[in-house]
Amino acid sequence: MIPLFDLTRQYERIRGEILNAVDKVISSGRVILGPNVESLEKEIANFVGVGYGVGVASGSDALLIALRAMGVGKGDTVVTTPYTFFATASAPYRLNARVMFIDVEKDTFNMDLDQLEWVLKKEKVKAVIPVHLFGRTMDLEALSFLRERYNVKILEDCAQSIGSEWKFSNGEIKRSGSVGDAAVFSFFPTKNLGTYGDGGMIVTNDEEIAQKSRFLRVHGAKKKYFHDEVGYNSRLDEIHAAILKVKFKYLEKWIEERVRVARSYQKYFEEKKLPVEYPKVEERGYKYHVFHQYVILFEDEITRDRVKEGLSRRGVQTAIYYPLPLHLQVCFKDLGYKEGDFPVAESLSKRSLALPMFPEMKDEEIEEVVNTLELFL
Template structure:
């Protein structure tokens, strides 16, 4: 049996004619940049997030960068975030001219540990970027309390968590801004790059709209140094169709996660740690990520037996060569370093079949039976 990490073919077949018709309408309209499809998506994603404003941008990385600039982050400032995340989180901080300051993760959720944030704050700290990794919200209440205490901005990296909830609130209504990615593999994925920022702050929203079009308002009159970072109309047309199905797809992901956890805990609880959904959270399982000590050996065995897996992420950011000048060394963030050696994401998509999940778990069981025989 061959099982990919992600299979988008069945999803496309179910939406094919609707998507083709919508794309054809865009092509016939000859409006390709910041048209009605983008405006509709901005409104609907803001509404989904219990925010007031949406700003479509070229990708999730730009969403972070533009958010920081709109919040006034500048050279010499510091921004606190997690080292256990995709490169773009800290990359956006550097692109804004600021310095990333890392804080270790909670080993259960893989999200930033709020109890460690306050000790990392200095007179130069300007913002905090919590990352809602794998589809589960960070523990936000203590982070928001710290932000209020020290007058800091909170820029949520929710690239993997659209539709997730925290204590009855939507991811998207918690921070000053929230950044989503529409990369094709995401729970709400485009057919190319795309991103969105949502906020309740009208002034921040207006700044972001200006920044995304080279800093101009009106056209050809440039208030600030901005960027060419716009969500295009074709991608928005696709996303408007897909957004109608997001809640169901997220529910199906949760069902697949429940099945994985039941199967794994029945057979392999001595070898594998399954994901924990924190009480009060609504986890949307962008990834189903286990912890296992023999991670690399297991991954090779699964690949040999037709099961694709991924490691998100094998090198924490404080040990990346690109951030060497920050001065961090191995041992500085033990939870992140240990997670980087143990995490393994199993195939996860709404159309995943129970038969496939049983095969994956049976193959993992065979690995441990042979490894310790």
């Protein structure tokens, strides 16, 4: 069997360190909002290149809390794409904001910034949530430009992109999460930096957003038991922070290993000349793509589904991200969108397939995935 993602192989590499870290937390008796959370917040904020980090219970909560801290509320227009994980759009929806979708680019699967600019020119938009989907960095320079030119708030969804980078025209390299008013990370187990449970973080350069997020995560209480606002119970646990601190040391190495896996897929795809589109590793000299997922495209839905079924019978796990674009979800019916509104997102949903991708993947396994795929094409 070749799994889509294998947490157990990673655990074998770091088992001693993880058990030691967990033991230390439990032995200390301090398990909620303690030194590990504080230190991880500093490490991640530093890594991204911003001033503050606020650990919360999940990436989904991070989106919700950050939006509220940025002042998004009832009736505000929030723009995002329909080709992302549900939480990106459910967060503004839960705050009674008006969720507006725009399509993605067919080559990067990320938000089409020309369409965004067109919308910003004619609509009053409070915030934009761009997603660095599958680990590929959006054009951070263009994002920065739009943020300033149209005075719009940007919340970067970096749930899949921790460690990814963009080179500006002045030569400066910045990480995803560093140009928005705030950014969010998810530490869901399968993420490039994941814990053994749920966790998330908001990062920002804005002290007010950081402070507001800090009290929203503890029921809106600046002072314990005195509530200025109705907030949430959404804290990153000490145990998870301690685990993440261990794993964080390996993040860059694991990203390099993911890129190695992507290069290897590319080599086999090139050799076989199969009728699929696969992501190319662009040798840019910086981490443009951190390959959270390795997603290929088939000609049509029938071929995709047939190959997926065949791979599954041969023990190769795959996944479809995402089978139904968000504008067509039943729960978002009231937003008034219909089939045909976002042709790129709709086409990608029908044609995409994520192949096994994790740092410990062996070259024989990658070759086997491609050989099996060829069989069913």
